[in-house]
Amino acid sequence: MSPERLPRQPTETKRRLLEAAESLARRLGPGNMSLDAVAAEAGVSKGGLLYHFPSKAKLMEALVEHHLSRLDAALRAEEATGRPNAAIKGYMNQFLEECARHTPPSSGLLAALAENPDLLSPVRARERDFLDRIRADATDPDFATVAFLGIHALRAMRMLGTEVLDADEIEAIVGWMEKEIGARGQ
Incomplete structure (x- = not known):
């Protein structure tokens, strides 16, 4: 997917399937995540899962895209404010929100990358796009x-x-970076 194109929002069923896959990857590890388990976790028939994701590889690809789309949405929301340094603030805020949810990190992304290293290429391209936008702003x-x-x-x-670092130290260091960015924006 090109970085310029806005991703479509997943349907409710797709969203449930992606959340179930991410949750299972966190709990069981990437190697133990089966399509049957994902379907059961999401409350969807296996046929319903296969309708949306015809293979485990397609599900893994969608997990990566889902993760990157959340980051992109956070950046775009901040960029829309027109404030200086909005993109990096959005990137930092998205990370803090991930931490505040007190859920394990997105091992769904790690699971997908471990299963298919070819997915690193689109991740690299999207992250480069994020960095370019952050630097430009x-x-x-x-x-x-x-x-x-x-x-x-x-x-x-x-x-x-x-x-x-513990949670307080992480919050302090990100807070320091935000303060420094604010000071540099004046």
Whole structure:
């Protein structure tokens, strides 16, 4: 999918299936996530699941797109405000919202990438688009890039279970980055 095209919102059934797949990947691990389990978790027949996702590979691809679409929507909402540094603030806010939900990180994304490394290419392209938008919108593009990379590091630690900061420390460091971005915008 090209970064410029706005993604369609998934249907209610598709959304339930994606949420079920993500939840199962968190609980059971990527290798133990079956189409039967996803259908049961979502309360959808296996035929209904196969109608939307004809294979596990297509479901994994959709999980990656779903994750990236949420990030894109957060950036676009902030960018629409027209405020300086809106894109990086949206990126940071999306991460803080993920943390505030107190759910394990999106191992659905990790599951999909582990199952099909070819999905890294669209992830890389979308993340590059996010960074380009963040830099274009920033009053200090270099600091915005460092903030983007910092959020990436925090998100990766959560996803891999290698956190070296607790929730308060994460909130403090992201708060510091937001304050610095604000100060650089004046």
